[in-house]
Amino acid sequence: MLVDVGDTRLHVTERGSGDLPLFVLHGGPGLDHTMFGSYLDALGDLVRLLLVDERATGRSDPSPPETWTLAQHAADVEALAAAMGLERYAVLGHSYGALIALQHAVDFAGRPAATVVSSGFPDARFLDHVEGELEAFEPIELREQVKSSWAREAHARTQEDMASIMADQTPFHFADPRDPRIGELLAEMGDATYGPDVLRAAATGDYGAIAVEDRLGGVTHPVLVLAGRHDRTCSVAAAQAIVAGLPDAELAILEHSGHMTFVEENDAYVAAVRAFLLSAG
8 A cells, every 4th residue: 555644655565464563664674575475474473564656666656765764764654644643663673674664763762562673783884894793704706795785775777776786785785705695685676666766866965874872761662673693794782782872672693694684593593573562562
């Protein structure tokens, strides 16, 4: 369904029959909800999964580039809840979606019943190590492939460009860059409607420019922070910093995962989210 949030309409895919609406925010920028495939469907007895295509991506309507900000994405979550008549809801965001979820948590503290921050960070300084991670990435042929994919982000213009970039850089985001589940994930995303303009703007602008570390103390609702032990982008240190700043937070480290925790350790990921949402009431 397309939901009017004021200046545009956002596409929301609904799954599950649980009582608690759970907004699910995808990574990117420039991806869409298909990145979650069926990986979260096991939560459908507990929650009503509301998988959002963020503004100007997926099946959502176009919107002006000046609105492609974390603050606006966070406001969109609140606008969706209002438009859908949801007094009570939770939020789960992964990667770039985790930044949106965290921005929403500080901008709208206490509004969600709970927030799940999956592979995120509270400040852009937590990306300073990524270049070093890439230089140490093995095997060398995959390192060069990932470097090429990052360079191409600033020039992405077509669906084919996006699909190629995703295929080339996804190995960097798995603990094992030869993991056969990489192919499974890319297959799940076969129906994706990418937002190349959004990715290009982020790659040439302020991607990752989140700065909420000094505001975490004002978050009044419970937060679960999920991190992969071997994540080369969103480090365990970043996850620990989020938890340290929040009044009511818990940390779950997935010991055998890289960045794609919900794929690499799906059972443990789903179990952690389930237990947290049940405890949050």
